[in-house]
Amino acid sequence: MKFRNLVSKRYKEVPADCQIVSQALMTRGGYIKSVGNGIFSLFPPTVRVVRKIEEIIREEMNRIDGQEVLFPVAMPAALWQESGRYTSVGSELVRFTDRSGGQMVLGMTHEEAAVHLTRDVMDSYTQFPFMIYQIQTKFRDEPRARGGLIRVREFTMKDGYSYHTTQEDLEKYYLRCHEVYERIFARAGLPEVISVASDSGMMGGKVAHEFMFVTEIGEDTLVLCDACDYRANMEAAPLIVENQTDEIQPLAKVATPDVKTIEALCAFLGIEAAQTCKAVVYRINETDQRVVVFLRGDLEVNETKLRNHLKAEIHPDVSEEGDSAITYGFLGPIGLDKSCVVVYDQSLVGIESLVTGANEPDAHLTGFNIARDVGKVAYVDVAKTYEGAICPKCGAYTISIQRGIEVGNIFQLGDKYSKAMGMQYADSDGELKTPVMGCYGIGVGRLAASVCEARHDDNGPIWPMPIAPWQVEICSLRADQEEVAEVSQSLYGALGASGIESLWDDRAVSAGVMFADADLMGVPIRAVVSPKGLKDGTIELAMRDKSKLVKVPVDEAVSMIREWITEEMARYAVD
Secondary structure: OEHHHOOOOOOOOOOOOOOOHHHHHHHHOOOEEEEEOOEEEEOHHHHHHHHHHHHHHHHHHHHOOEEEOOOOOEEEHHHHHHHOHHHHOOOOOOEEEOOOOOEEEEOOOOHHHHHHHHOOOOOEHHHOOEEEEEEEEEEOOOOOOEOOOOEOOEEEEEEEEEEEOOHHHHHHHHHHHHHHHHHHHHHOOOOOOEEEEOOOHHHOOOEEEEEEEEOOOOOEEEEEEOOOOOEEEOOOOOOOOOOOOOOOOOOEEEEOOOOOOHHHHHHHHOOOHHHEEEEEEEEEOOOOOEEEEEEEOOOOEOHHHHHHHHOOOEEEOOOOOOOOOOOOOOOOOOOOOOOOEEEEEHHHOOOOOEEEEOOOOOEEEEEEOHHHHOOOOOEEOOEOOOOOOOOOOOOOOOEEEEEEEEEEEEEEEEOHHHHHOOOOEEOOOOOEEOOEEEEEEEEHHHHHHHHHHHOEEOOEEOOOHHHOOOOEEEEEOOOOOHHHHHHHHHHHHHHHHOOOOEEEEOOOOOHHHHHHHHHHHOOOEEEEEOHHHHHOOEEEEEEOOOOOEEEEEHHHHHHHHHHHHHHHHHHOOOO
16 A cells, blocks of 8 residues: 555644544544544555454454354334333434334344344244354444443444353353453453453443453453452442441430531541441432432442332432422431432441431431441441552552453353243243343454554554554655666565555655654654665664564564564464
């Protein structure tokens, strides 16, 4: 490929709307172009990167007996109505009506299509287990599109679905997929990706893991243990507390004029937030019923845990003028309006004396004891864990909180979709049974952007050899000189004949411009053909990451480039 014909454009300045490094470099380098909010066109360099990622994914999916299929992007709503997700999924699912009046959806994920494809053709136990996968465009009407390809609305994703006759078989295959995912990320140049236990969300199922690239710009909050291998997403991490037992105190009402926050209450009474019982109010979306969560005053509600406990979607409640059913700022368990759903977090277990709201303006209660003043209650875990908390696995106070980008996920779906959509198979005894399923996804564009985020310097991406758009870039300084042009042409042809992908820059531009553009291309190996070097009969070879810089005789350049490529590919090889 000649640089002069490459469909893309590079920019010196960072566009004002770029929020993170990968977005800035991929915009400046001519990789992506915004079409709309969270929707991008990809220039040829990016397409070459993502195609190589896709090929790695295909090789690894085929390694575990995956069969590639292709589902439609647009589907009849009836499929999603069968599974129940047509109404349970919110506005992220794009619903529309076709010209004949039929209800349709755009696929944001394809569990329904996967069951539809297989349910009437895989109907005997002898055909199980099996796994199908696709690499396809999806559309999720994401409300928080940001960061270039990191969080988008239209995206390419590999999603796979495995089918099993027993839960035990699913669990074994799930572990195989976990291992293959680690191989994929390592081969794609991002071996530092870690897996964390996660909440299954709208996908359903009881066991799920997300594969995270740990980075400060990540949107997901990760809970990691510094003393053991415990890893979880904040949404799925349990909070373990060990409250010190104190003495039971008499219940007393104290005047707290205009003291409506935990911070103000602690300052007013001279106490710690952990000595208070805080109230946080939500509403159930479907019924608008209030939910009041009581938890230790120094903690926050984990809304995902709360949703899972309630089995309902929720939203924060807000104070309304003239609403006499609830006294905002002074909420407590005693005398709370009986129409509210009440949830007690387990962080309150073992605390014998608390300060809480009195459910009347400008008043709080001290000496509040749940067992004495309320009676027996069911405690649940709905609070967020925090830095320095107790590890659920090893019991040490070593929890650390970090940020990460989710580049893949795997779920044990169970029979959520197969049962709802009537998929059955005949077992060995002739009895009809419902298969259990697993689901396995990787965001291809997000993975490419994450590699850029991890592998770059101030001047541009440093693409790992397995996914680089080209393996070598030839920079011809003074290509208007006959010898430079001839040697460059010969090198370009020899590389192509050897099966080595090269980008040849023979433009009539300064060395500074050419090298700046080469940095933005991020090609691993750079071959500089210049009048100065040719006086000595040499070509300068350099690695984009600055790890190597040598001058080699012209006739030895191809063999050395081939050697470097072999070494670089070996860095990312997985046994």
